[in-house]
Amino acid sequence: MTNTNDTGTSTVEATIAARRASGGGALIGYLPVGFPTLTESIDAAVAIARNGVDVIELGLPYSDPVMDGPVIQAATQRALANGFRLRHGFEAVAAITAQVETPVLVMTYWNPVLQYGVDRFADDLAAAGGAGLITPDLIPDDAESWLLASERAGLDRVFLAAPSSSDERLVQAVTRSRGFVYAVSTMGITGARSDVDSAARVLVTRLREAGATSACVGLGISTPAQVREVLEYADGAIVGSALVKALADGGVAAVATLAAELAAGARDIRAAV
Amino acid sequence: MSNTTDSLRAQSGPYFGDFGGRFVPESLVAALDELSAEYALAKADPAFAAELTELHRSYTGRPSLITEVPRFAAHAGGARIILKREDLNHTGSHKLNNVLGQVLLTKRIGKKRVIAETGAGQHGVATATAAALFGLDCVVYMGEVDTERQALNVARMRLLGAEVVSVKTGSRTLKDAINDAMRDWVTNVETTNYVFGTVAGPHPFPAMVRDFQKIIGEEARQQVLDLTGRLPDAVTACVGGGSNAMGIFHAFLDDPEVALYGYEAGGEGIEGLRHAATLTKGRPGVLHGARSMMLQDEDGQTVESHSISAGLDYPGVGPEHAWLASIGRATYLPVTDAEAMDALRLLSRTEGIIPAIESAHALAGTLELGKKLGPDSTILVNLSGRGDKDMETAGRYFDLLDAGAQQL
Numbered sequence: 274m275t276n277t278n279d280t281g282t283s284t285v286e287a288t289i290a291a292r293r294a295s296g297g298g299a300l301i302g303y304l305p306v307g308f309p310t311l312t313e314s315i316d317a318a319v320a321i322a323r324n325g326v327d328v329i330e331l332g333l334p335y336s337d338p339v340m341d342g343p344v345i346q347a348a349t350q351r352a353l354a355n356g357f358r359l360r361h362g363f364e365a366v367a368a369i370t371a372q373v374e375t376p377v378l379v380m381t382y383w384n385p386v387l388q389y390g391v392d393r394f395a396d397d398l399a400a401a402g403g404a405g406l407i408t409p410d411l412i413p414d415d416a417e418s419w420l421l422a423s424e425r426a427g428l429d430r431v432f433l434a435a436p437s438s439s440d441e442r443l444v445q446a447v448t449r450s451r452g453f454v455y456a457v458s459t460m461g462i463t464g465a466r467s468d469v470d471s472a473a474r475v476l477v478t479r480l481r482e483a484g485a486t487s488a489c490v491g492l493g494i495s496t497p498a499q500v501r502e503v504l505e506y507a508d509g510a511i512v513g514s515a516l517v518k519a520l521a522d523g524g525v526a527a528v529a530t531l532a533a534e535l536a537a538g539a540r541d542i543r544a545a546v
Numbered sequence: 547m548s549n550t551t552d553s554l555r556a557q558s559g560p561y562f563g564d565f566g567g568r569f570v571p572e573s574l575v576a577a578l579d580e581l582s583a584e585y586a587l588a589k590a591d592p593a594f595a596a597e598l599t600e601l602h603r604s605y606t607g608r609p610s611l612i613t614e615v616p617r618f619a620a621h622a623g624g625a626r627i628i629l630k631r632e633d634l635n636h637t638g639s640h641k642l643n644n645v646l647g648q649v650l651l652t653k654r655i656g657k658k659r660v661i662a663e664t665g666a667g668q669h670g671v672a673t674a675t676a677a678a679l680f681g682l683d684c685v686v687y688m689g690e691v692d693t694e695r696q697a698l699n700v701a702r703m704r705l706l707g708a709e710v711v712s713v714k715t716g717s718r719t720l721k722d723a724i725n726d727a728m729r730d731w732v733t734n735v736e737t738t739n740y741v742f743g744t745v746a747g748p749h750p751f752p753a754m755v756r757d758f759q760k761i762i763g764e765e766a767r768q769q770v771l772d773l774t775g776r777l778p779d780a781v782t783a784c785v786g787g788g789s790n791a792m793g794i795f796h797a798f799l800d801d802p803e804v805a806l807y808g809y810e811a812g813g814e815g816i817e818g819l820r821h822a823a824t825l826t827k828g829r830p831g832v833l834h835g836a837r838s839m840m841l842q843d844e845d846g847q848t849v850e851s852h853s854i855s856a857g858l859d860y861p862g863v864g865p866e867h868a869w870l871a872s873i874g875r876a877t878y879l880p881v882t883d884a885e886a887m888d889a890l891r892l893l894s895r896t897e898g899i900i901p902a903i904e905s906a907h908a909l910a911g912t913l914e915l916g917k918k919l920g921p922d923s924t925i926l927v928n929l930s931g932r933g934d935k936d937m938e939t940a941g942r943y944f945d946l947l948d949a950g951a952q953q954l
Contacts, residue, residue: 388846
């Protein structure tokens with residue numbers, strides 16, 4: 274397997290690096306496909322991109338989402354109840370990338386990819402204009418088929434790193450990831466928290482020592498102040514549940530407003546600090 | 547990926563053929579590594595084995611008996627049928643075998659809190675029991691649907707000092723209870739050990755739970771030899787996740803003359819969707835941390851299973867069973883709700899033993915197998931649990947309850 278940095282350019286990594294270079298950091302926004310409807314989920318993703326989100330993390334609803342907290346569980350369950358199918362994921366990626374330049378990473382649990390066929394999934398995602406995959410329940414140790422398929426199709430692959438990961442595992446996550454490494458801010462699942470764990474700062478430092486050039490922090494980040502705080506040491510801040518809640522409560526307009534507020538937290542942090 | 551030795555018994559994961567592995571969030575890997583390492587040390591430590599053996603002798607009630615059941619066997623073409631009586635264990639099923647092993651391991655690691663998932667409540671009750679015995683905090687996750695249909699087991703767990711969390715997400719059954727237990731573990735892994743109830747889940751659980759259950763087959767193999775002078779022609783067990791079946795199969799894996807049969811929940815019939823016949827009707831996929839067979843739709847979304855027996859009502863199965871099926875070493879067949887209930891009543895009336903509905907699936911399958919193998923054959927059946935917990939279901943099913951009567 275090739276080292277990630279050897280093959281092609283990752284639009285995601287370039288986008289994050291550009292934000293970093295301009296004195297801030299990247300804002301990565303998560304929304305699930307099919308919530309509250311397929312059309313509205315596409316509109317919402319386009320809206321957050323137009324309001325300052327640098328990279329879209331588009332979630333595919335799954336029946337057994339072990340990394341997700343109550344807000345995202347409720348949204349994805351509703352999408353499934355409304356008849357979400359995998360092909361809607363590819364349709365959504367194509368519809369979003371047709372309207373905005375923002376790179377779209379798909380976040381999916383592993384079994385849907387496996388059933389669709391790993392190579393076929395990679396090809397169809399690339400054809401739809403997707404940038405790659407974030408895989409919360411696939412660790413590099415068991416990812417042989419995805420490493421090969423993503424390499425062939427030129428897709429990003431984002432693996433997770435946790436505060437509990439050993440130094441060896443952090444090196445593995447950095448080496449195998451392309452686009453960025455997803456640093457899990459705390460031991461836990463998705464959902465807003467009042468404090469983003471200090472463990473995140475330590476983890477990003479350890480990831481840098483392991484060679485990471487692009488490390489983004491997720492889990493528990495919901496406010497502009499938290500985004501700013503995280504971007505003092507990380508390359509990107511990932512916001513999920515807060516955006517989903519805004520969409521659930523106030524529709525596309527509300528999620529656009531929140532995205533703009535969060536994006537303000539991600540700009541010119543040197544001036545603010 | 548699989549181990550290269552010729553012995554089928556020597557397989558210890560993470561892969562069994564193409565099945566097994568670890569499909570989990572990175573946050574859990576350190577805990578799984580810690581568990582694997584600590585288990586390897588415990589396995590090599592005679593003091594650990596001695597403590598577990600003594601607990602099984604003085605607390606579980608091991609070795610469990612074998613009982614020959616000739617009046618029942620008369621309905622199976624005259625084959626000789628011998629039951630391995632896991633129903634006589636403390637807490638009423640085979641579940642305690644595994645739980646005591648894992649709780650001793652928890653003590654070794656130094657964690658003070660255990661969590662568990664449960665469907666019917668047997669594994670939850672066993673975990674609450676062991677937690678009480680060792681003074682550990684215990685939280686049991688149980689789907690809301692199951693807390694309603696197994697209310698007495700909820701009371702048992704609470705009486706034992708455990709907290710029971712009613713899981714209200716997804717299908718609100720066992721698979722969702724496992725999801726919530728995994729979420730708890732991801733969050734509290736520093737203080738908490740996950741006492742997993744079956745031979746599924748990420749490595750090391752399939753191999754470790756199997757190791758703690760294989761005492762069933764080791765005892766029974768010798769007991770049958772002592773009684774009959776030879777090995778049985780077939781060994782049978784019910785299969786949900788598959789822990790009691792792996793427990794009795796394992797000692798016989800390298801005896802090619804012994805046929806192994808696992809009976810899955812055929813529910814209302816495998817033509818429709820209301821069943822839990824994972825190995826008969828499922829496809830390979832990833833669920834709850836392992837690659838195995840599972841019931842799923844075209845998109846890989848888990849399909850809800852159905853069985854009259856809550857303990858078999860699971861859309862997945864342990865990876866070692868998927869492997870044994872793939873290499874043809876064991877055969878897995880569906881048994882319907884109705885066939886299982888008939889066998890439950892037959893054993894009750896012919897032998898005075900009321901089996902759990904789960905175990906009744908193995909009995910029903912054995913009735914058919916006996917007719918096929920003939921009167922000269924001997925069949926060993928794992929009677930994995932007793933039927934006390936199922937009296938309400940059986941009472942309604944056979945119309946045994948007086949109108950308006952109520953248990954007070």
